[in-house]
Amino acid sequence: MVPSMVSRRYAVVLRTLPCALLLIVAGHQWFLVYTTQLTPWLGGGFGMFSTVDDGVNRYLRVYLLEAQGPRGVQIPREFESHGERVQALPHVSAMRRFAAILAPYFIAQNRRFSALRVEVWRTMYTTEQMRPIDRLIRSIDWQTHHALP
């Protein structure tokens, strides 16, 4: 009796596992979209082709906070793929990690700055005129003393 119960349960698991996994991942994607601003196109929730909030409409800005004020800098090419992940899922910890990777690069270039600011922006459009509206999603300041030994 016990083996048949086990095999029946095993069969139920085998019959439901792929769809259960799909629903769990989709639920996780919804959670991330509403809590961390994950782009709806990604994350396995099948929100692709439903909104303009993706790819070209998300962008990063990086500033060095110098004594004279914030100075915008270009993200070096070698860090672009890391940047793409951050703009798709702008979680504070991911943004901090990104800043921690970028800061030594600019310090090595003898740039003097007290902090590095990372901003993630999104462009949305008005309905008829398609006028672009840029909105800041999240911003973090990463103090350079974290980089000191």
Added chain:
Amino acid sequence: MHCPKMLRWRTLLAAWQQRRDLDVLTLVGRLTLLMFLLHPVGEGVLRPLFLLLAGWGLVDPRALYHRMLWLGLTVAAGWRVLADWPLADNHAYLLCYWCLAFACSLSLPEPRRALAAHGRWLIGLVFLLATVWKVVLSPDYLDGTFFRFILLADERFVNLTRLVGGLTEAQIEMSYQALLPEGERDAMSGLPVLPSRFTLFVQVATWWTVSLEAAVGLCFLLPLSGKSAHWSHGLLLIFCITTYVIAPVVGFGWLLLLMGLAQCKPNQSMLKIAYLTVYALLLLYEELEWVKGG
């Protein structure tokens, strides 16, 4: 009780039925593996791993029915999603679920029926989620903003916009410049006056897509039987024929077709041929200029 002649006939009939069941399973399995060869996926060590596993399954008929092959593909597909997190496309996830569905089905007593059920539920859920995003969760789909933007700013759709929307090269370029994010955007340029043909195209594309997705989702999730079940297949085929002629995501289309094909009963030869034709058609679509974009 039973005469030996009758028993012999029943045995033969059962063997024939089993053979026909295996035919559907073999066909779906082989086409899934072929997909890895036609459209290699993954980067680094994953790509040769996918090719190796798919090649092994195609060459060795025993491997095709071995759940370890499909578990291996599931792990590789899952690893691909995790390694690329969060940038993996949705069909990378679907590929993982489909390989897992195959592995699970081969561990069950009636693999063809089990795979058909997995295919049905996966299609239903994918289309349901896609519809919920478009109708309920997205702020800019139903008002046409999404299609207006993608047709004007996405380079992959430039040729379609010119052909169907009736925009000139200059209008497309002007629109593209006006829709770029701040910093890259030409501050002086605004959106040109767009032809009414383009506005109509946007409306049709918006409502056609969401209506068809909702219909496919419902048909596969509802317990339809007999002739009404044919609607499900018909709608899925129409979706694949009309969507992937525009959207350059052939891998997604193939997966949906394979899930639909898995639900064909062994005696539904015409339906199987229809799925195979559309599978081949998607391959041809890749050669179309407007699908390539630019």
